Amino acid sequence: MSPDILAPLRAPIASLPGVGPRFSSLLAKLVGGDSVRDLLFHLPIDFLDRRHVTTIAAAQPGAIATLRIDIIRHELPEKKSHPTRVIIGDATGFAEIVLFHPARLPQFPKGAKLLISGKLDLFADRKTMPHPDFVLPVTQEQNFPFIEPVWPLTAGIVPRVFRRAALAALTLLPDLPEWHDSSILKSRKWPGFAESFHLLHAPTETIPDEKPFERLAYDELLARQIAFAVSRSIRRKRPGISLTGDGRLRKSALQKFGFSLTASQLQALREIDTDLAAPQKMLRLLQGDVGSGKTILALLAMLRAVEAGAQAALLAPTEILAKQHFSTIQKYASVPVAFLSGNIKGKARGDILEGLADGAIPLLVGTHAIFQKHVEFQNLALAVIDEQHRFGVDQRLAFAAKGAKTDLLVMTATPIPRSLLLTHWGEMDISRLTEKPAGRKPITTTMHKLADLEKVFAAIARAIARGGRIYWVCPLVSESEFLDATAAIHRHATLREKFGNIVTLAHGQMDPSARDGALKSFQAGIAKILVATTVIEVGVDVPEANVIVIEHAERFGLAQLHQLRGRVGRGAAASFCLLLHDDKLSTTTKKRLSFLKQTEDGFAIADEDFRTRGPGDYLGTKQSGLPGYRLADPEKHEDLLPMARQDAILILQRDPKLESPRGHALKILLNLFDQREALTTVKSG
Ligand code: ADP
Ligand code: MG
Numbered sequence: 001m002s003p004d005i006l007a008p009l010r011a012p013i014a015s016l017p018g019v020g021p022r023f024s025s026l027l028a029k030l031v032g033g034d035s036v037r038d039l040l041f042h043l044p045i046d047f048l049d050r051r052h053v054t055t056i057a058a059a060q061p062g063a064i065a066t067l068r069i070d071i072i073r074h075e076l077p078e079k080k081s082h083p084t085r086v087i088i089g090d091a092t093g094f095a096e097i098v099l100f101h102p103a104r105l106p107q108f109p110k111g112a113k114l115l116i117s118g119k120l121d122l123f124a125d126r127k128t129m130p131h132p133d134f135v136l137p138v139t140q141e142q143n144f145p146f147i148e149p150v151w152p153l154t155a156g157i158v159p160r161v162f163r164r165a166a167l168a169a170l171t172l173l174p175d176l177p178e179w180h181d182s183s184i185l186k187s188r189k190w191p192g193f194a195e196s197f198h199l200l201h202a203p204t205e206t207i208p209d210e211k212p213f214e215r216l217a218y219d220e221l222l223a224r225q226i227a228f229a230v231s232r233s234i235r236r237k238r239p240g241i242s243l244t245g246d247g248r249l250r251k252s253a254l255q256k257f258g259f260s261l262t263a264s265q266l267q268a269l270r271e272i273d274t275d276l277a278a279p280q281k282m283l284r285l286l287q288g289d290v291g292s293g294k295t296i297l298a299l300l301a302m303l304r305a306v307e308a309g310a311q312a313a314l315l316a317p318t319e320i321l322a323k324q325h326f327s328t329i330q331k332y333a334s335v336p337v338a339f340l341s342g343n344i345k346g347k348a349r350g351d352i353l354e355g356l357a358d359g360a361i362p363l364l365v366g367t368h369a370i371f372q373k374h375v376e377f378q379n380l381a382l383a384v385i386d387e388q389h390r391f392g393v394d395q396r397l398a399f400a401a402k403g404a405k406t407d408l409l410v411m412t413a414t415p416i417p418r419s420l421l422l423t424h425w426g427e428m429d430i431s432r433l434t435e436k437p438a439g440r441k442p443i444t445t446t447m448h449k450l451a452d453l454e455k456v457f458a459a460i461a462r463a464i465a466r467g468g469r470i471y472w473v474c475p476l477v478s479e480s481e482f483l484d485a486t487a488a489i490h491r492h493a494t495l496r497e498k499f500g501n502i503v504t505l506a507h508g509q510m511d512p513s514a515r516d517g518a519l520k521s522f523q524a525g526i527a528k529i530l531v532a533t534t535v536i537e538v539g540v541d542v543p544e545a546n547v548i549v550i551e552h553a554e555r556f557g558l559a560q561l562h563q564l565r566g567r568v569g570r571g572a573a574a575s576f577c578l579l580l581h582d583d584k585l586s587t588t589t590k591k592r593l594s595f596l597k598q599t600e601d602g603f604a605i606a607d608e609d610f611r612t613r614g615p616g617d618y619l620g621t622k623q624s625g626l627p628g629y630r631l632a633d634p635e636k637h638e639d640l641l642p643m644a645r646q647d648a649i650l651i652l653q654r655d656p657k658l659e660s661p662r663g664h665a666l667k668i669l670l671n672l673f674d675q676r677e678a679l680t681t682v683k684s685g
Pocket of ligand 2 (some may be wrong): 291292295
């Protein structure tokens with residue numbers, strides 16, 4: 001394969017004829033890259049139909065009209081600030097073109113026969129077209145954009161400029177070999193790669209359907225899935241440690257649990273055990289709702305590592321959560337467990353570091369502090385990361401690097417929508433906990449206006465009288481933890497007035513020891529109402545808590561509300577979730593919140609959340625649309641994802657080094673979508 005075949009697409013936008021330096025930098029900013037390829041990847045979002053050529057008499061004001069006209073005369077303005085008028089006519093009557101920029105006047109020479117298209121207005125009973133969008137002599141009609149793509153544009157770039165650049169870019173499209181199986185193309189009725197761009201950027205006969213969009217989306221998805229598949233297969237080839245055990249520690253933990261694992265937990269554990277036993281590195285995502293029993297599984301996996309004579313560590317995103325895990329693990333593991341966070345200092349810290357280095361401490365639980373440089377393990381075989389999307393990829397890798405062959409298990413309570421799983425966690429193997437431990441009661445979810453606060457207070461008083469315990473979650477005021485805290489402090493004060501000193505408070509701005517104190521007092525049942533910001537979102541496990549009130553529920557995402565709701569329903573008592581919302585809710589918001597009343601299925605809620613709010617919240621980014629994807633749209637092309645994943649796996653099974661003719665074409669595809677790492681890996685075998 002000659003890599004130069006893509007050279008024309010790598011050329012800078014500035015090299016396109018008719019695109020000056022000013023426009024090229026604006027265009028590069030708009031399309032998110034400065035190459036011809038980037039420009040082509042900026043696809044239209046709509047198409048205007050200018051095919052209906054009409055007459056002046058028949059043209060409707062208020063709509064786009066395409067007219068074949070004669071230029072009758074020019075009416076130059078008396079004042080410079082006034083527009084120039086060009087009187088036009090056809091067999092049915094007269095109209096005028098209004099030009100605010102006289103520079104365009106030469107496009108309309110007297111006596112010319114032109115084809116023009118633009119929005120028609122009615123001004124003082126006269127049909128008027130201000131600044132026609134397109135003008136061509138009738139002799140050049142074949143070049144007229146009867147179907148006009150609508151591109152997303154920014155200030156400074158008018159459609160005409162983009163079109164000129166796009167048409168120039170199209171001429172540079174090389175003739176690339178087809179990388180898709182002909183059967184897919186046939187059954188999906190997909191056009192070729194270059195053809196798709198022609199159809200979209202310069203449609204001629206018909207308004208394009210979804211086919212070219214799909215084809216290009218599939219190209220992008222397939223390139224990514226091949227890269228994922230390559231990285232998965234490389235990992236499988238890399239030596240890891242084969243961890244097997246005699247089951248001694250596990251058995252004793254299971255006895256202490258006093259419950260048996262759910263079918264879903266057993267299935268996930270089998271998958272984890274297979275990975276642990278295999279002599280390759282594990283990289284597995286364990287996905288399951290709050291309370292589905294992930295931590296318990298993590299513990300069992302960690303105990304297996306210890307049975308095999310190695311060490312295991314669990315990393316949590318917050319100190320509270322880490323402590324919670326620590327106490328769970330201490331309760332069930334019959335071997336030493338250490339806790340490490342930034343707050344552990346001096347001799348205590350020194351002792352832990354020593355125990356980790358000489359292997360005396362087989363299990364470690366902690367926060368970020370556990371992957372700092374001077375934390376050395378004797379033999380770290382398994383690393384577990386909880387709530388992994390809160391950690392950056394670098395941190396994840398730094399953690400795994402603590403043990404040369406460390407297996408990695410990441411857990412998330414955020415049910416990640418299927419499309420995101422495949423697009424962003426695609427290099428991992430996935431286990432899902434789809435059922436809750438037996439004995440969990442359904443949670444009754446209701447919605448209340450904030451104006452009805454007194455009624456809510458009364459309901460809470462009744463719940464407390466029946467021995468209940470209440471979480472009161474305060475609104476997310478802003479990005480600022482400080483403002484969130486203020487709201488919580490305020491609510492805490494009002495509730496104290498009502499209920500006295502059984503109300504306590506926890507928020508992110510508090511001194512950690514005071515916050516821990518509040519959580520402990522709630523856990524012990526001394527406090528009956530815990531007012532909190534979303535610090536309780538993850539990890540807090542108080543089975544006696546049976547009511548959760550969430551203020552301004554409309555400000556949260558569904559998945560987040562669902563996670564919060566999961567704080568209750570863990571004990572024997574009937575549980576309730578009260579969603580307090582703004583008095584005025586839009587119908588869509590009301591519908592969105594109502595979804596929570598219907599179901600407790602975290603995966604369904606995640607998919608709904610994803611549909612209504614976009615992926616930003618899952619990925620910790622504010623943008624909508626799939627970051628990192630330019631042609632694929634998560635909603636429209638969701639069905640293509642599993643197909644691309646399957647396709648990628650098959651391709652690499654048949655041709656791991658991509659040496660067949662199709663393999664060569666696929667290398668071009670990888671190149672096109674910047675999957676250089678995958679390319680290098682494939683080449684080096
Ligand atoms: P997660 O980490 O997914 O939130 P945990 O592992 O913390 O879930 O489990 C939540 C609660 O359910 C804990 O109190 C745990 O002891 C309990 N639990 C876990 N698995 C089971 C099971 N199979 N049967 C009954 N209770 C379980
Ligand atoms: Mg947990």
